[in-house]
Amino acid sequence: MNIFLREIKANLKALFIWSGVVVFYMIVGLTKFSGFMNNPEMLEILDSMPPAILSAFNMNAFNLTTLNGFYGVIFSYITLIVTIHAVFIGSGIILKEERDKTVEFSLTLPISRQKLITSKIFAAVFNCIVLLLVILISNYLSVLKYEPDEIYFKFVAVSMIALFCLQMIFLSIGVLLACAMKQYKRASSAAVAILLITYFMSIITDFTDKLEFFKYISPFKFFNPVSILNELAVNINYVLISLGIVVVCLIGGYTSYLKRDLYV
Amino acid sequence: MNVIEINNLTKYYGKSRGIINVSFNISEGEIFGFIGPNGAGKSTTIRLLLALIYPTKGNAKIFGKDCIKYGPEIRQEIGYLPSEVFYYDKMKVIDLLKYSASFYKKDCTERLHELAEIMELDLNKRIDDLSYGNKKKVGIVQGLLHKPKLIILDEPTSGLDPLMQQKFFDLIRLENQNGATVLFSSHILGEVQKLCTRVAIIKEGQIITVEDIKTLQENNYKKIKVKGKYITEEHFNMDGVSNLHKNEDAVNFFYKGNINQVLKIISSNLISDVLIEEPTLEEIFIHYYR
Numbered sequence: 300m301n302i303f304l305r306e307i308k309a310n311l312k313a314l315f316i317w318s319g320v321v322v323f324y325m326i327v328g329l330t331k332f333s334g335f336m337n338n339p340e341m342l343e344i345l346d347s348m349p350p351a352i353l354s355a356f357n358m359n360a361f362n363l364t365t366l367n368g369f370y371g372v373i374f375s376y377i378t379l380i381v382t383i384h385a386v387f388i389g390s391g392i393i394l395k396e397e398r399d400k401t402v403e404f405s406l407t408l409p410i411s412r413q414k415l416i417t418s419k420i421f422a423a424v425f426n427c428i429v430l431l432l433v434i435l436i437s438n439y440l441s442v443l444k445y446e447p448d449e450i451y452f453k454f455v456a457v458s459m460i461a462l463f464c465l466q467m468i469f470l471s472i473g474v475l476l477a478c479a480m481k482q483y484k485r486a487s488s489a490a491v492a493i494l495l496i497t498y499f500m501s502i503i504t505d506f507t508d509k510l511e512f513f514k515y516i517s518p519f520k521f522f523n524p525v526s527i528l529n530e531l532a533v534n535i536n537y538v539l540i541s542l543g544i545v546v547v548c549l550i551g552g553y554t555s556y557l558k559r560d561l562y563v
Numbered sequence: 564m565n566v567i568e569i570n571n572l573t574k575y576y577g578k579s580r581g582i583i584n585v586s587f588n589i590s591e592g593e594i595f596g597f598i599g600p601n602g603a604g605k606s607t608t609i610r611l612l613l614a615l616i617y618p619t620k621g622n623a624k625i626f627g628k629d630c631i632k633y634g635p636e637i638r639q640e641i642g643y644l645p646s647e648v649f650y651y652d653k654m655k656v657i658d659l660l661k662y663s664a665s666f667y668k669k670d671c672t673e674r675l676h677e678l679a680e681i682m683e684l685d686l687n688k689r690i691d692d693l694s695y696g697n698k699k700k701v702g703i704v705q706g707l708l709h710k711p712k713l714i715i716l717d718e719p720t721s722g723l724d725p726l727m728q729q730k731f732f733d734l735i736r737l738e739n740q741n742g743a744t745v746l747f748s749s750h751i752l753g754e755v756q757k758l759c760t761r762v763a764i765i766k767e768g769q770i771i772t773v774e775d776i777k778t779l780q781e782n783n784y785k786k787i788k789v790k791g792k793y794i795t796e797e798h799f800n801m802d803g804v805s806n807l808h809k810n811e812d813a814v815n816f817f818y819k820g821n822i823n824q825v826l827k828i829i830s831s832n833l834i835s836d837v838l839i840e841e842p843t844l845e846e847i848f849i850h851y852y853r
Contacts, residue, residue, distance in 0.1 A: 301665045309653065400649035404705075407613050408666045409638040560576075560616040 302415060306392060306422035314426050317384050318433040321377065325437045328376075329445075332369045336445065339364075351506055361525070366447050367454055370438075371524040374458055377434060378465060378519065379498060384430055385466040386494050388423045389473025390487040393556070397483055402561045412557050420474060420549070427466040431459055453531045461522035461533050464541040468518045469494055471548035479555035518544070564591045564627075566713055566744040567612065571621035574607055581607040582768040584621070589746060589761075594739050596759030596776070597748040604768040605748040606646065609717050612746075613643060625713065639667060642711030642743075646718035648702035652691035656701055659690060660708065667709040678704040681734060682727070696722040703731060707738065714738060714745045720754060732758055752841070784817045786842040787825065791834035798828055817842065 335341050342364055361368035393416060396402045405415060438455060472493060476486040501519035504510050514520045521537035567589040574581035582604035589595040599605050610616045612623055614634035623630045625637045650659050660679075664671035679686055682700040693701065699722045706714065714735065720728045735758065739745055749755050755762055756776060763773045789799075790813040799807060803820030812835075818825050829837055 301662060305651075305662060309651065399652070400647075401651060402615065403643075403645045404648075404650055404663075406615055407638060407641070407643045408663065409635050410666060411635045414635075558617070562616070 300418075302410070302418035303422050303425075306419055307425060310388065310392070310422065310426055313388075314429060317380075317430055321380055321430065321434050322437045324376065324380065325373075325434065325441050328373045329369075329438075329441045332366070332445070335363050335369060336366070337364055361528075366442060366445050366451055367528055370442075370451070370455065370458075371528055374524045378462060381427070381430055381434070381462055382465050382469040382494055383491065385423075385427050385470040386473040386490045387487060388426050389420075389470035390477040390490050391473075392419045392423045393474055393477035393552075394483045394486050397561060406561060413553065416474075416478070416553065416556055420470075423470055423474075424467070427463070427470060431462060431466070434462075435459060450531070454528050457527050457531055457533060458522075458524065460538075461524075461527060464522065464533070464538055465518055467545050468541050468548075471545045471552070475548040475552040475555075478552035478559070565589065565624075566591050566593075566626060567595075567746065568624040568627075569608070569612075569621075570623070572608065572611060572618055572623055573620035574604075574611060574616065575619045580604075580768045581619075582611075582765070585765070585768075585770050586621075587763045587770060587773050589744060591744055592739070592742065593761060594735070594745040594747060594759045596755035596762035597746060597765065598750060598752060598755050598762055599765035600750055603765045605750075605765060606717055607768075608765070609643075609715055609746070609748060612715065613638070613641070639709075640712040642706040642709065642714045644699075644702045644706040644714075644716045644719045646721065648698045650690045650698070650701065650705075653689065655687060655689055656684065656693070657686040659701065660686070660705055663705045664708055669709060671708045671710075674710060675704065675708045678707055678734075681730060696724065696727070699723055700727070703734070707734070710738075710741075710743075712743055714743050715748075716745065717748045718750065719747070720749070720751070728754075784819045784842050785822065785825075786840050787816055787818050788836075788838040789814045789829055789832075789834055790836035790838075791832060793833055798832060799825070801825075801828070 342362070345363060361371040363369055363372065396405055406412065435455070439452075442451070469490070473486070473490045476490050477483055480486045480489065497517040498519050500510075500513040501517040504513045504517070504520060518541065521541060522533055527533060565588045567587075569588070570586055572585045573583050585604070585608055597605055597608070607616070611618055612625065612630050614631050617631060626640065628637055630637060654662070660675050661672075664675060678684075682703055684697065684700045684704060688697075690698070690701070699719075703719070706716075716735070719731065723731060732754075735745060735747075745758075747755065747759055759776050761773065761775055764771045784805075792812055794812070794814050796807050796809050796814055799814060799816055801824070803818055803825075805817045805819070807814070807816040809815075
């Protein structure tokens with residue numbers, strides 16, 4: 300518990316900054332929406348845009364003049380923000396001990412390596428959940444004036460499940476790389492690279508039908524906001540796949556960290 | 564009873580040598596010195612004992628238990644002071660020490676404040692505002708606050724002023740009198756001689772000798788330099804002299820044995836200067852343990 304609390308404290312400032320980013324994004328995004336809402340001209344402009352560009356920004360599937368449609372578009376960007384946060388906190392919370400040379404302190408205390416990283420992972424998950432709550436609350440407060448219906452709130456709630464799955468996937472990828480890479484200092488950048496590559500893979504699949512298999516590689520394709528809106532549910536198969544990825548990454552992370560030589 | 568038992572401990576970092584077949588025991592209540600030049604493998608040995616790194620071969624036991632397998636359990640009773648201390652920079656000294664204390668199964672608050680007072684440590688400063696020496700003091704308090712049965716010191720005195728060094732040595736002696744076993748690693752022969760009862764000398768990853776400090780002192784070589792116009796190497800052609808060579812008008816050599824005999828020879832000759840000193844550790848390695 301003491302490690303968990305210390306990590307929460309140590310990450311508090313970063314969490315505030317990330318929260319600030321999502322709140323700012325939410326406010327700006329929904330302020331823009333006031334110009335789109337029930338605006339037929341906007342619809343015409345969007346219709347005249349090339350479909351490829353629209354799909355790149357995930358705008359083709361949604362009617363941007365409705366709140367649901369608008370949130371569907373915002374969702375993609377929020378996904379990117381929370382997964383980048385998750386990947387950084389997952390890798391950082393592990394590798395900082397070696398980078399800051401504090402392993403000679405933290406790992407000469409009477410605790411096992413398992414306990415240390417378990418507490419750290421819990422602290423990282425806690426940070427992710429807080430960020431989700433910040434999104435949920437700031438979204439709720441900033442859409443109130445548009446008087447959203449019940450479906451909107453269900454849509455948002457279900458999308459949180461999808462976001463959480465994605466956060467956990469990238470958090471555990473970050474943990475795995477920080478635990479397993481010899482060049483642990485590059486773990487964060489490597490994890491972000493994986494994140495961006497899979498993100499662009501998910502966008503490319505929208506342009507062409509030939510790269511269909513990317514769907515199964517890119518976690519960003521696991522949860523499609525369009526089907527979340529239509530079905531008001533996430534595809535349980537992809538939740539299970541996410542869980543599988545998390546388990547595999549964590550097992551890999553734990554085993555490599557337990558075997559690892561920690562130098563200063 | 565042996566507090567530390569090291570058996571053929573070997574560590575390679577990839578292909579480069581860490582330590583090779585290191586074996587020695589430390590019994591309860593000893594202050595055991597561990598000396599060798601930088602890069603000889605002192606810190607590697609200590610990090611293996613603390614399970615920070617894993618051995619390539621061999622094993623080590625602390626309190627009779629394997630130091631890797633029972634690491635967390637035996638570390639309850641180990642106090643460790645690394646050669647360079649690194650703590651979480653953003654924390655206040657007192658918070659860090661309390662955090663450290665929270666891992667031990669006993670109440671350390673009283674001892675924490677006692678030690679901080681002895682070491683004149685300001686508890687309310689932030690770690691990153693501390694000087695190198697003051698960080699070292701935090702390390703000393705952190706390493707001793709749980710009254711460990713085994714104290715492992717890795718070049719502990721660097722960064723401490725002479726006054727603090729003295730206080731620190733007194734503290735270690737006191738801990739030792741109260742029953743703590745001490746492993747003291749250093750490259751400064753003087754401080755090891757002052758404090759330790761037994762020493763292991765390590766060179767290029769291998770233990771050269773494990774000896775009582777008394778034997779070491781009796782066997783101690785003196786480094787002698789005699790200056791004089793008429794002095795020659797032949798004057799010192801006697802037992803116990805080694806590495807004899809003449810350099811301009813001075814004769815240099817190492818001497819081991821009764822100091823009176825060599826003084827007699829020196830005083831029976833006309834000389835202009837004489838210098839008798841302790842050889843440096845380096846020189847011991849080169850001449851004593853060849």
